[in-house]
Amino acid sequence: MRLQEDRLDVHERATCCAGGGFRSLSAAASGKRLRGCRRNLPPAVRHSTGHGIRGWLAMDRDEPVPTRPRTLVALHWLTVLCVLTAATLVLVRDELDGRAVRAWLLEGHRHAGLLVLLLFGARVGLRIRYGKLQPGGNHPKIVRICAAITHVALYALLLAQPLLGWAMSSAAGEDVHFFGLTLPALVGENEDLADALQSWHIDAAWALLVLVTLHLGAALWHHFVLRDHTLRMMLPRRHR
Numbered sequence: 001m002r003l004q005e006d007r008l009d010v011h012e013r014a015t016c017c018a019g020g021g022f023r024s025l026s027a028a029a030s031g032k033r034l035r036g037c038r039r040n041l042p043p044a045v046r047h048s049t050g051h052g053i054r055g056w057l058a059m060d061r062d063e064p065v066p067t068r069p070r071t072l073v074a075l076h077w078l079t080v081l082c083v084l085t086a087a088t089l090v091l092v093r094d095e096l097d098g099r100a101v102r103a104w105l106l107e108g109h110r111h112a113g114l115l116v117l118l119l120f121g122a123r124v125g126l127r128i129r130y131g132k133l134q135p136g137g138n139h140p141k142i143v144r145i146c147a148a149i150t151h152v153a154l155y156a157l158l159l160a161q162p163l164l165g166w167a168m169s170s171a172a173g174e175d176v177h178f179f180g181l182t183l184p185a186l187v188g189e190n191e192d193l194a195d196a197l198q199s200w201h202i203d204a205a206w207a208l209l210v211l212v213t214l215h216l217g218a219a220l221w222h223h224f225v226l227r228d229h230t231l232r233m234m235l236p237r238r239h240r
Contacts, residue, residue, distance in 0.1 A: 067134075067233060068133065068233050068234060069126070069130055071126060072123065072126055072127070072130070073234055073235075073236065075119055075122055075123050075126070076123070076234060077236075078115075078119055079116060079119045079120070079123070079158065082112045082113075082115045082116045082119065083112075083116060083158075083208070083212075085108070085112040086109050086112035086113050086116065087205070089105045089106075089108045089109040089112065090105070090106075090109045092105060093105035093106060093109065107177065109165075110165065110166075110169070110176060110177070110178075111178060111179070113161065113162040113165050113166075114162055114166070114176075114178050114183075116158055116161070116162050117158075117159070117162035117163070119158075120155070120158045120159050120162075123155075124155070139226075139228075147218070150211060150214060150215060150218070153211055154208075154211050154212070154215060157204055157207060157208045157211065158208075160204055161201065161204045161205065161208060163186070164197055164200050164201040164204055165201050166183070166186050167186040167187050167197050168194055168197035168198050168201055170185035170186045170187050170188075170189070171187050171188070171189060171190050171191075171193040171194035171197055172189070172191070172194040173189040219231045219234075
């Protein structure tokens with residue numbers, strides 16, 4: 001009985017609210033805003049984890065989007081571009097037979113991978129500088145833990161994958177060049193080690209693909225299901 005009275009009270013308050021510019025909760029489904037009524041709702045409803053009023057309020061996209069430093073956003077998308085470039089070049093190389101073209105594609109793959117390594121260092125340095133960043137929404141603890149684990153694993157692979165490729169080339173006795181510079185060998189020439197590093201490099205690539213897929217799926221889940229700002233705050237500002 002008490003619950004029914006609370007629900008009726010919520011309905012009456014929402015119906016009579018002038019700040020939101022609507023007469024009933026059903027009007028919210030037609031696109032009218034509920035945020036103006038939030039301050040008139042009982043605290044138990046305002047902070048509820050259910051799907052009633054809070055569900056509609058969560059859909060209000062007119063709230064300010066939490067910001068991320070522009071440099072971090074730019075480095076994020078540059079990393080995405082370099083990872084995609086490295087993967088595309090090596091996949092195309094596997095389909096071709098021309099020796100010169102294959103060598104050129106391999107060099108491009110290595111350069112893209114080394115750029116990922118440089119971007120990794122820059123991103124870690126900036127994250128340390130900026131400290132804890134504002135989240136895109138008020139998420140349960142389990143969601144925050146899963147997100148943290150995924151990010152740590154992604155960062156670990158973004159570090160390990162280029163280093164594995166670099167070490168693999170060194171073990172195979174091949175010089176690694178980066179925009180005209182010849183980089184030092186990470187390990188001595190060793191055919192068996194080169195084979196092992198190649199296997200690890202491929203396994204790490206598959207693991208990175210899985211994590212990137214999970215990362216993308218989580219971003220879409222935040223955007224279309226939770227309807228928070230997690231995805232929007234990582235987009236270039238003109239697209240938010």
